[in-house]
Amino acid sequence: MSRLTDANIAIAYEIIGRYPRPKSALIPILHLAQEQDGYVAEDAMKHIAELVGVTPAEVFGTASFYEMFKFEPVGKYLLNICGTMSCALMGAEELMHHAEKRLGIKAGSTTPDGLITLEHAECQAACTEAPCLQVNYRYRFKMTPADLDTLIDDLAAGKLSDEIPSHGVLATVRQRIPAERGVGAVAPEKVNESPEWLDGKSAL
Amino acid sequence: MTSTYAHAPGFVAGDRPKIVTSRFEFSDSYTIERYLATNGYAGLRAALAQPAGSVHDEVKNATVLGRGGAGFPAGTKWGLTPQEVWPRYLVVNGDESEPGTYKDRLLMERDPHQLIEGCLIACYAAGLSRCFLYIRGEMALAQERVATALNEAYAAGYVGKNILGSKFSVDIVLHWGAGAYVVGEETALIESLEGNRGMPRLKPPFFPAANGLYGQPTIVNNVETLANLPWLLCNGSEAYTAIGTKTSPGTRMVAVSGHVKRPGVFEIINGVTTFRDLLYGEEFCGGIRNDNQLKAFVPGGGSAPWFTPDQLDLPFEASQVGPAGSMLGSGAIMVMDHTTDIPAAALTLTRFYAHESCGKCTPCREGGTWLERILTRVVEGTGTDADLDQLIEVGSSICPGDFPHASNADLGLSAVPFPYKMTTICFVGPSAYAPVHSALTLFRSEFEARVTTRKRIPVTAVANSTTGHAS
Ligand SMILES: Cc1cc2nc3c(=O)[nH]c(=O)nc-3n(C[C@H](O)[C@H](O)[C@H](O)COP(=O)(O)O)c2cc1C
Ligand code: SF4
Ligand code: FES
Numbered sequence: 106m107s108r109l110t111d112a113n114i115a116i117a118y119e120i121i122g123r124y125p126r127p128k129s130a131l132i133p134i135l136h137l138a139q140e141q142d143g144y145v146a147e148d149a150m151k152h153i154a155e156l157v158g159v160t161p162a163e164v165f166g167t168a169s170f171y172e173m174f175k176f177e178p179v180g181k182y183l184l185n186i187c188g189t190m191s192c193a194l195m196g197a198e199e200l201m202h203h204a205e206k207r208l209g210i211k212a213g214s215t216t217p218d219g220l221i222t223l224e225h226a227e228c229q230a231a232c233t234e235a236p237c238l239q240v241n242y243r244y245r246f247k248m249t250p251a252d253l254d255t256l257i258d259d260l261a262a263g264k265l266s267d268e269i270p271s272h273g274v275l276a277t278v279r280q281r282i283p284a285e286r287g288v289g290a291v292a293p294e295k296v297n298e299s300p301e302w303l304d305g306k307s308a309l
Numbered sequence: 310m311t312s313t314y315a316h317a318p319g320f321v322a323g324d325r326p327k328i329v330t331s332r333f334e335f336s337d338s339y340t341i342e343r344y345l346a347t348n349g350y351a352g353l354r355a356a357l358a359q360p361a362g363s364v365h366d367e368v369k370n371a372t373v374l375g376r377g378g379a380g381f382p383a384g385t386k387w388g389l390t391p392q393e394v395w396p397r398y399l400v401v402n403g404d405e406s407e408p409g410t411y412k413d414r415l416l417m418e419r420d421p422h423q424l425i426e427g428c429l430i431a432c433y434a435a436g437l438s439r440c441f442l443y444i445r446g447e448m449a450l451a452q453e454r455v456a457t458a459l460n461e462a463y464a465a466g467y468v469g470k471n472i473l474g475s476k477f478s479v480d481i482v483l484h485w486g487a488g489a490y491v492v493g494e495e496t497a498l499i500e501s502l503e504g505n506r507g508m509p510r511l512k513p514p515f516f517p518a519a520n521g522l523y524g525q526p527t528i529v530n531n532v533e534t535l536a537n538l539p540w541l542l543c544n545g546s547e548a549y550t551a552i553g554t555k556t557s558p559g560t561r562m563v564a565v566s567g568h569v570k571r572p573g574v575f576e577i578i579n580g581v582t583t584f585r586d587l588l589y590g591e592e593f594c595g596g597i598r599n600d601n602q603l604k605a606f607v608p609g610g611g612s613a614p615w616f617t618p619d620q621l622d623l624p625f626e627a628s629q630v631g632p633a634g635s636m637l638g639s640g641a642i643m644v645m646d647h648t649t650d651i652p653a654a655a656l657t658l659t660r661f662y663a664h665e666s667c668g669k670c671t672p673c674r675e676g677g678t679w680l681e682r683i684l685t686r687v688v689e690g691t692g693t694d695a696d697l698d699q700l701i702e703v704g705s706s707i708c709p710g711d712f713p714h715a716s717n718a719d720l721g722l723s724a725v726p727f728p729y730k731m732t733t734i735c736f737v738g739p740s741a742y743a744p745v746h747s748a749l750t751l752f753r754s755e756f757e758a759r760v761t762t763r764k765r766i767p768v769t770a771v772a773n774s775t776t777g778h779a780s
Contacts (some may be wrong), residue, residue, distance in 0.1 A: 126504075
């Protein structure tokens with residue numbers, strides 16, 4: 106797979122239009138590609154390069170820095186178990202061992218049926234709820250091995266598909282700036298005056 | 310009275326002033342309806358009714374300390390932009406990923422309009438003509454809540470062209486990352502926002518306020534810092550400074566995690582609340598789990614040197630915590646009770662920073678990896694006593710000179726004050742060393758018990774070896 110679909114091209118142009126320089130839209134559009142295909146395909150990166158006006162190597166250069174971008178298909182669900190200090194103090198290691206045993210795979214790999222990819226993760230900003238994990242970046246708190254079993258059963262049974270979309274879909278709500286309300290992005294070299302409201306008077 | 314809210318996991322409310330968490334009690338706190346029903350956007354109206362300069366003065370008078378880690382006053386930072394260079398930008402740092410830190414995500418998920426209002430006030434006061442709100446990639450719900458709130462705020466005329474019918478116009482653009490801790494560093498955040506690999510820039514010479522996004526003056530502020538502004542504009546700087554101390558006014562959000570009875574995120578009074586209050590106070594964590602003994606705690610996020618029970622009575626005040634050998638950082642306390650395996654606990658942090666190195670500076674890229682590898686051996690029981698010296702040696706190549714640590718009465722140690730010298734561009738390198746150094750200084754015997762002492766072959770033995778009688 107695949108270049109961006111027409112619908113996604115339209116979204117990509119909308120995103121590009123919000124930045125004074127098009128390259129700033131790279132990461133959001135890479136997410137869009139990952140949402141479309143479940144991972145960032147090579148053709149998608151070539152297409153993004155055309156849309157943003159950089160080389161495919163620059164796109165890959167940026168994308169490869171960030172852990173969330175996957176360049177090969179992963180499971181439908183990415184299971185990230187936090188192993189940083191607070192979670193480690195509260196039993197993250199046991200949880201990870203349990204996950205590996207239950208799924209029959211090592212962290213960093215995918216179950217043969219393509220359902221779950223298991224990964225070690227770092228602090229998820231939920232340390233008071235340790236040990237915690239994310240499934241496609243949706244949280245589960247204070248997890249016990251038994252909770253993990255239930256979670257895996259539910260994922261396999263398709264019970265959570267409403268709450269947890271397939272890998273690649275991040276936020277299910279997009280920002281939309283209505284044309285008549287937006288100020289618009291201007292390249293910095295085209296602005297050399299102070300903003301209108303800095304005239305020493307109140308704005309209202 | 311304390312209560313936890315199922316809809317705001319981790320947050321513990323109490324009978325304390327609430328500047329940024331006042332709406333958390335409502336399960337619909339993130340909606341524009343709730344926001345408007347609870348004085349929402351009144352701070353913006355109050356700001357727009359004054360000239361921008363006096364709003365800036367109000368923020369300066371309140372001494373709103375940056376909540377992202379460095380504690381630099383926001384009003385002062387806004388004044389560091391060069392005269393007559395336009396446009397200027399606001400970049401909001403919502404990349405929260407410092408180990409132990411949990412507050413910005415709550416603020417974005419639970420009260421996104423408060424953050425939006427804070428951004429608008431900052432843009433108005435400092436003449437910033439475009440705002441980019443950078444949310445950590447892994448925070449899907451925060452992105453959804455902020456996107457929804459922005460869509461609502463645009464539709465209602467609070468964001469965009471001619472806000473509330475005034476001459477003030479600014480766009481707020483939601484941007485999100487893709488997983489890289491170092492991007493939280495402000496110059497790396499700007500690189501990332503420009504579509505590049507998120508590697509920090511060398512500073513000085515250029516700080517973002519002078520030369521930031523697209524080479525333009527750029528203010529980078531933390532989510533919590535900005536969330537303070539609506540309350541400040543509604544209530545004034547006098548009311549703000551009446552809470553807390555002169556040098557640390559207002560409140561701040563602190564997450565306490567690890568081995569306490571009731572881990573949680575608390576909005577505490579700045580400057581006066583002590584670590585003992587937080588760890589043992591009934592309205593906070595209520596003591597160590599199972600009434601165990603406290604062994605050590607990390608006072609300000611994974612990067613901070615560790616404290617022991619000797620430091621419990623220090624207040625949340627930078628001018629006291631610094632000389633005591635650590636920092637307040639991002640308001641994150643991680644607590645270890647007496648059952649904690651100290652070398653293993655240190656390893657979880659060192660591994661984090663070693664993995665998150667961007668690779669730009671050799672001492673961090675190589676040193677962090679070395680520290681992780683050596684410490685792993687020690688924890689797994691295959692290290693030697695020479696490894697312990699080696700940890701210090703590698704650490705000293707990242708941070709030459711004395712590294713800060715706490716005093717300890719039992720060990721007869723006096724404190725070495727924060728900060729340290731460093732050979733790296735940003736604090737990721739030193740942060741890989743901080744846990745190792747603290748653990749090794751304060752709990753050396755636990756490391757020694759773990760390693761084999763190499764038998765040094767005496768010189769005489771070598772001399773006698775030809776006789777076959779090594780002794
Ligand atoms: C390695 C590193 C990571 C950081 N991560 C964050 C972060 O996640 N969020 C944040 O607000 N500040 C972070 N900071 C601090 C920022 O560089 C910056 O000081 C802060 O965003 C400024 O906002 P403030 O003045 O409002 O605190 C980090 C700093 C370093 C060196
Ligand atoms: S200290 Fe580490 S993370 Fe920071 S710039 Fe240097 S190599 Fe990158
Ligand atoms: S350490 Fe696991 S969420 Fe912070």
